[in-house]
Amino acid sequence: MKKNRVIISFVIISILGFLAYQYVMHGGARDLSTEKTDYIISSKAILNEFTTNQDLSNKKYLEKAVAVKGTITSVSANEVILDNSIICSLKNPNSTLVKNQIITVKGRVVGFDDLMGELKLDQCFCN
Structure with missing residues (x-):
C-alpha cells in the first residue's frame, strides 16, 4: 500500500513537472502580429x-x-x-x-x- 502511494506520487509530480516545463518553454510565446506596437x-x-x-x-x-x-x-x-x-x-x-x-x-x-x-x-x- 505504501509502495503504491510513493509510485502514484512520483507519477503525479513527474506529470506536473512536465506540464510546467511545456508551459514555460512553449506556452508563453507572444504573437507580435496581433500585439499592439509599443x-x-x-x-x-x-x-x-x-x-x-x-x-x-x-x-x-x-x-x-x-x-x-x-x-x-x-x-x-x-x-x-x-x-x-x-x-x-x-x-x-x-x-x-x-x-x-x-x-x-x-x-x-x-x-x-x-x-x-x-x-x-x-x-x-x-x-
Missing part, C-alpha cells in the same frame, strides 16, 4: 538612444514590441540586418527582401550588445 522609431534613433544611455533604453524598450524603420544592409533566410547594427531574427523566412530596401520591421527587443554596438530583435516580421 514604439515606432527609426533605426538611427533607437541606436542613438542605446548608445547614449543603455540602462534607460533597456528599461524603455526591453521585451517590448517595437517597429523599426531602416535600410537592409544584409539579408538571409531567417535574419535581416538594418543599418549594419540592428539584427532582426525573422519569425518566418521572407524571400522578397533585398539589400538596400527600406523596410519597417516589427519585433521584440531582446537586448543591446554594447561591445559590438548591435541591437537584437526576435520574432520579427515585415510590415
Whole structure:
C-alpha cells in the first residue's frame, strides 16, 4: 500500500513537472502580429538612444514590441540586418527582401550588445 502511494506520487509530480516545463518553454510565446506596437522609431534613433544611455533604453524598450524603420544592409533566410547594427531574427523566412530596401520591421527587443554596438530583435516580421 505504501509502495503504491510513493509510485502514484512520483507519477503525479513527474506529470506536473512536465506540464510546467511545456508551459514555460512553449506556452508563453507572444504573437507580435496581433500585439499592439509599443514604439515606432527609426533605426538611427533607437541606436542613438542605446548608445547614449543603455540602462534607460533597456528599461524603455526591453521585451517590448517595437517597429523599426531602416535600410537592409544584409539579408538571409531567417535574419535581416538594418543599418549594419540592428539584427532582426525573422519569425518566418521572407524571400522578397533585398539589400538596400527600406523596410519597417516589427519585433521584440531582446537586448543591446554594447561591445559590438548591435541591437537584437526576435520574432520579427515585415510590415
